[in-house]
Amino acid sequence: MTSNLDDFRTTLHSLRVWDGPLPSFDTATAPAEPLELFREWFTHAAKAGQPEPHTMSLATVDADGRPDVRTLMLHDADERGWHFASHSTSAKGRQLAGQPEAALGFYWPSVARQIRVRGRVTAGGAAESRADLAVRSRGALAAALTGRQSEVLSSPEELARVSAESWERAGAEPHAPAPTWTAYVLFPTEVEFFQGDATRRHTRLQYTRTPTTPWTRHLLWP
Numbered sequence: 001m002t003s004n005l006d007d008f009r010t011t012l013h014s015l016r017v018w019d020g021p022l023p024s025f026d027t028a029t030a031p032a033e034p035l036e037l038f039r040e041w042f043t044h045a046a047k048a049g050q051p052e053p054h055t056m057s058l059a060t061v062d063a064d065g066r067p068d069v070r071t072l073m074l075h076d077a078d079e080r081g082w083h084f085a086s087h088s089t090s091a092k093g094r095q096l097a098g099q100p101e102a103a104l105g106f107y108w109p110s111v112a113r114q115i116r117v118r119g120r121v122t123a124g125g126a127a128e129s130r131a132d133l134a135v136r137s138r139g140a141l142a143a144a145l146t147g148r149q150s151e152v153l154s155s156p157e158e159l160a161r162v163s164a165e166s167w168e169r170a171g172a173e174p175h176a177p178a179p180t181w182t183a184y185v186l187f188p189t190e191v192e193f194f195q196g197d198a199t200r201r202h203t204r205l206q207y208t209r210t211p212t213t214p215w216t217r218h219l220l221w222p
């Protein structure tokens with residue numbers, strides 16, 4: 001009889017990455033600014049069939065300097081930065097309030113591409129944060145109204161009760177205030193584009209800037 005551990009290890013060690021043909025990445029013709037390249041790679045990944053390319057890891061640090069990470073939805077990427085939204089009272093919201101530096105990670109296995117973004121995060125005001133919900137679903141509003149994200153839940157029944165109330169309220173009051181829901185934007189000072197290569201000769205292009213100087217580009221050893 002194989003054990004759970006055997007199954008896990010056999011499965012883990014049988015897995016490979018990037019079996020199929022991979023896109024090329026000509027860094028010599030890369031745009032001068034990372035936003036343009038991010039949009040180009042994002043659209044390419046979506047069209048190549050990459051599921052959910054708009055999901056990303058958000059890394060933050062807590063008051064003791066301990067890193068934390070979770071998956072979020074990307075809401076936009078423009079000259080202000082990379083946009084996402086969450087509860088200001090959640091673990092990540094408290095971490096960002098204490099230390100507003102963060103990192104984002106995108107991994108699109110269908111095209112063997114990774115993008116890393118680092119920078120300072122700013123919380124939007126009440127109007128901008130509420131506007132973020134206005135273009136989203138009833139379920140998103142209901143979840144925002146429920147709040148209490150990252151608090152200890154006493155029982156599944158309590159969640160079912162509060163969620164049902166929020167769902168009803170989101171239907172009856174589509175403009176209901178959701179005080180803890182917050183739009184955030186990460187202003188990038190470092191963005192790295194990684195193109196995986198089957199022979200491990202990966203291509204890495206890093207863009208860096210300071211808040212007062214323009215972007216410069218460097219290749220990185222893989």
Ligand SMILES: Cc1cc2nc3c(=O)[nH]c(=O)nc-3n(C[C@H](O)[C@H](O)[C@H](O)COP(=O)(O)O)c2cc1C
Binds near residue numbers: 068074090092
């Ligand atoms: C695919 C996916 C998308 C998610 N999108 C969001 C999001 O946009 N905003 C959010 O607050 N949580 C989102 N979550 C939940 C977070 O990963 C996380 O569980 C929650 O925000 C609590 O994180 P925290 O305790 O670090 O604050 C998403 C989870 C997954 C798996």
